[in-house]
Amino acid sequence: MGKTLAEKILSENSGSDAHAGDIIIARVDLAFLQDGTGPLALRQLEESGLEQIANPERVVLFLDHAAPSPSLELANDHIILRQFARKSGAQLYDVGEGVCHQLVVESYANPGEVIIGADSHTVTAGALGAFATGMGSTDVAIAIALGRTWLRVPESFNVAVSGGFTKGVYAKDLALHLIGRLGADGATYKSLEFSGEAIANMSMTGRFTLANMAVEAGAKTGLFPTDEVTRAYLESRGRSALFRSLRPDPDAKYERAIAIDASSLEPMVSKPHAVDNIALARELTGTKIAQVFIGTCTNGRLDDLAVAAAILSGKRCHPKTRLLVAPASREVLREAISAGYIQTLLEAGAVLLPPGCGPCVGVHQGVLGDGEACLSTANRNFRGRMGNPEAHIYLGSPATAAASAIAGEITDPRELV
Amino acid sequence: MKLKGVVHKYGANVDTDAIIPARYLNVSEPGELAGHCMEGIDGEFLSRVKPDDIIVATTNFGCGSSREHAPIAIKAVGISCVIAQSFARIFFRNAINIGLPLFECAQADEIEQGDELEVALEKGEISDITRNKVFKAEPYPDFMLQIISTGGLIEYTRKKIEARGSQ
Numbered sequence: 001m002g003k004t005l006a007e008k009i010l011s012e013n014s015g016s017d018a019h020a021g022d023i024i025i026a027r028v029d030l031a032f033l034q035d036g037t038g039p040l041a042l043r044q045l046e047e048s049g050l051e052q053i054a055n056p057e058r059v060v061l062f063l064d065h066a067a068p069s070p071s072l073e074l075a076n077d078h079i080i081l082r083q084f085a086r087k088s089g090a091q092l093y094d095v096g097e098g099v100c101h102q103l104v105v106e107s108y109a110n111p112g113e114v115i116i117g118a119d120s121h122t123v124t125a126g127a128l129g130a131f132a133t134g135m136g137s138t139d140v141a142i143a144i145a146l147g148r149t150w151l152r153v154p155e156s157f158n159v160a161v162s163g164g165f166t167k168g169v170y171a172k173d174l175a176l177h178l179i180g181r182l183g184a185d186g187a188t189y190k191s192l193e194f195s196g197e198a199i200a201n202m203s204m205t206g207r208f209t210l211a212n213m214a215v216e217a218g219a220k221t222g223l224f225p226t227d228e229v230t231r232a233y234l235e236s237r238g239r240s241a242l243f244r245s246l247r248p249d250p251d252a253k254y255e256r257a258i259a260i261d262a263s264s265l266e267p268m269v270s271k272p273h274a275v276d277n278i279a280l281a282r283e284l285t286g287t288k289i290a291q292v293f294i295g296t297c298t299n300g301r302l303d304d305l306a307v308a309a310a311i312l313s314g315k316r317c318h319p320k321t322r323l324l325v326a327p328a329s330r331e332v333l334r335e336a337i338s339a340g341y342i343q344t345l346l347e348a349g350a351v352l353l354p355p356g357c358g359p360c361v362g363v364h365q366g367v368l369g370d371g372e373a374c375l376s377t378a379n380r381n382f383r384g385r386m387g388n389p390e391a392h393i394y395l396g397s398p399a400t401a402a403a404s405a406i407a408g409e410i411t412d413p414r415e416l417v
Numbered sequence: 418m419k420l421k422g423v424v425h426k427y428g429a430n431v432d433t434d435a436i437i438p439a440r441y442l443n444v445s446e447p448g449e450l451a452g453h454c455m456e457g458i459d460g461e462f463l464s465r466v467k468p469d470d471i472i473v474a475t476t477n478f479g480c481g482s483s484r485e486h487a488p489i490a491i492k493a494v495g496i497s498c499v500i501a502q503s504f505a506r507i508f509f510r511n512a513i514n515i516g517l518p519l520f521e522c523a524q525a526d527e528i529e530q531g532d533e534l535e536v537a538l539e540k541g542e543i544s545d546i547t548r549n550k551v552f553k554a555e556p557y558p559d560f561m562l563q564i565i566s567t568g569g570l571i572e573y574t575r576k577k578i579e580a581r582g583s584q
Contacts, residue, residue: 023558036442040485043445048571050578065439073443120483120507136485136511138570146574150560184430185477189506218477220506274430361439361482382434382481384457 002249004156005223006191009131009246013114020155020253028143029113029130032060034100035067036361037118039077041137042084045145054147056089060108062100063093064356070364090144098329098355101125101297104132105208106329110234110242111226114151116143121297121379123214127207128233129226129246134215154220155255156191156248157182161198163263168414170307171206172299172377172397174198175213176268178260180278188218190255193248198262199224204233205303212298213379216275267412269375270395273383281400284410290372292323292405294350294398295358299377300328302335304398309341311402311416317349318408324366325350326358348405362387375404418538420497420518422469426530431458431474432481433508437490439482447493454490468495471536473528475501479508488512498536500525500543500554513561516569520554527552538565 003011007018014024033041038061053059061081069075078095085092093103100117101124109115111129115122118140125132135149143149159178179186192214199207207224214222224230225247234243267281294300294308305327317323325345327333333355336342346352353359359366360378368374368391376386381393396404399413406416435457437450444450455462472478472491478501479487488511491499498518502525512519518538528534532547539562541554557565567573 023560036439037483037485039443039445044571048575050574065442071443077443118483118485120481122483134483134507136483136507136514138485138514139510142570142574184480185503185505188477188503218480218505362434363439363442380434380481382432384434384438387438387440389457 001253002251004191004252004254005129005193005225005246005248006131006154006156006221008248009112009114010151010153012112018153020153022153024151024153025148026114026151028116028147028149030058030060030104030108030115031140031143032062032100032104032117033140034062034065034119035074035077035081036065037137039080041118041141042080044138044141048141048145050145053088053090053144057091059090059144061085061090061092062103063095064099065361066363067095067356068354096330096354096356098332099297099300099357101212102300102328102332106237106331110239111230111244111246116140116149120215121212123219123222124208124212124297126214126222127204127211127224128230129224131221131223133221154189154191156193157187157256157258158254159192159194159258159260161194161196161260161262163198163261164201165198165262165265168399168417169265169267170397170399171202171209173265173268174260174262175210176270176278176395177265179213179217179276181258182217184216184274184276185218187214190219192217192219192222194222194224200227203303204229205301208301209298216379267397267400267414269400269410270381272381272392272394275379275381275395281396281410282412287410288373289321289375289404289409291366291368291374292321292401293359293366293374293376293378294401295326295328295353296360296378297328298379299398300326300332302332304377305332305336305341306339308398308402309344311399311413312348312406313344315348315406317405321405321408323348323350323405324353324359326353327355329355359386361385375401375410377401420469420471420536420538422471422497422534423467424471424473424528424530424532424534425462425466426528427458427472427474429476430480431478433479433484433487434481436479436487437484442484442486447489450486450490451493454494466494466496469497470495471534472496472499473501473525475526476503478504480505483507485511485515488515488517492517500528502526513564514570516565518565522552522554524552
């Protein structure tokens with residue numbers, strides 16, 4: 001019987017003939033923690049009495065969720081992670097290096113690997129054909145110690161995307177459309193496997209966005225076959241030797257098939273307080289926006305900043321709207337400076353935040369006030385997510401964010417691109 | 418083992434930001450986390466909850482972030498188990514790993530706020546004493562039952578390694 005991408009990767013990893021529903025012990029090729037979930041994981045590790053870590057080269061700690069620290073408690077948490085890295089030999093990415101998921105794809109993730117991170121958006125690396133999934137602190141602690149974890153091989157949905165995107169419509173709009181269609185738990189425990197013409201023609205930036213949001217439908221992972229786009233990306237990262245061709249078998253068994261025509265999509269927005277609560281951007285015209293945030297592991301990459309800069313070039317943010325920009329990594333920031341995007345954004349009135357998670361998770365840098373609405377390029381708009389349960393979060397693409405910053409209200413970006 | 422308590426009932430998609438907002442992630446003391454449990458969704462919960470009470474919800478309980486602080490806060494506030502029609506997968510693993518029993522039960526929506534329940538852990542049998550009904554929960558795979566009965570993944574791993582060392 002043919003295998004899905006998930007079955008192929010997990011069979012090879014575990015040296016067994018793995019099919020959906022099987023429970024396997026997987027070798028963990030990369031395990032990582034961030035500053036929100038890391039201190040708890042390290043306490044668990046200490047408690048377990050497991051002192052050695054399996055592979056320090058492939059254990060990575062990131063200070064990104066509250067970085068630079070806004071409080072003494074979080075600053076002390078950062079010290080715990082730094083001390084652990086020094087003692088154990090694990091890799092550390094300190095304040096200002098960027099969001100864990102961006103740094104993982106820039107420097108670590110490769111096709112066919114099993115990656116676990118103590119963060120739900122670990123799924124991002126699925127864009128490179130890695131079986132990447134989020135777990136909690138204890139699971140990752142044990143994987144750090146033993147280099148292994150248990151996994152149930154997931155059933156898969158085939159998401160076939162035909163056609164091409166029209167101007168002003170992006171991978172983010174596809175992601176929101178898909179989640180709206182599946183529902184917030186429509187793919188719980190499943191692997192979302194992407195295929196079709198629109199996927200083959202999609203840049204790595206778009207693939208990262210789409211894989212990143214797989215978890216918003218409950219999925220365990222969001223997997224892409226590898227191709228020349230994957231190869232070129234790995235080559236640009238100095239990892240061309242680690243490219244390998246990965247495709248599902250033609251007779252792979254999928255639990256469900258979802259067909260989407262990319263050319264029929266329009267700019268989408270998620271309304272408060274659920275990601276699957278979607279609408280067309282043009283249906284929300286008139287919704288006043290106090291803060292626009294461009295960044296995160298979903299949409300803080302160079303191409304995302306390029307799209308925003310092109311729209312904001314020579315324009316100004318609406319006087320009642322503040323625009324916050326946080327590049328996803330130090331490298332994205334450097335490249336965006338070289339390309340002139342940062343200059344353009346600053347001239348339009350943007351506030352530049354350090355590479356990292358920015359205001360996405362509501363612990364620093366841009367907590368919303370009571371009754372305020374934010375249009376964010378992030379992946380989650382739960383009540384209270386950005387630090388205030390009395391605020392409203394809308395999600396959209398960088399283009400929708402930039403257009404809305406100019407108008408001061410939710411705006412279909414096709415009016416401006 | 419029997420768990421017995423009064424129901425706190427919620428709907429679909431109770432997310433981890435509702436269970437424990439990210440601004441408390443630097444709190445490590447379970448008792449202190451308990452002091453903010455369900456703060457984002459139910460301001461009355463803390464004044465109502467009693468030891469051994471049970472949380473019941475419909476679908477996708479615990480969706481969102483991977484924060485293990487969510488099941489820790491629920492366990493620390495004294496909740497004996499959570500029953501839902503479905504759970505988000507990271508929350509499910511996290512709860513098992515820290516020793517908070519969860520039950521997936523298709524009829525969880527028939528249980529109401531304030532009902533008194535008795536749950537037989539190994540059999541996965543839920544008795545609604547108030548309504549005089551019995552519901553069946555999905556059984557756990559064996560190794561997961563072992564993790565729960567050992568008190569969580571850390572204990573379980575430690576015991577396994579000790580056993581290997583003594584062979």
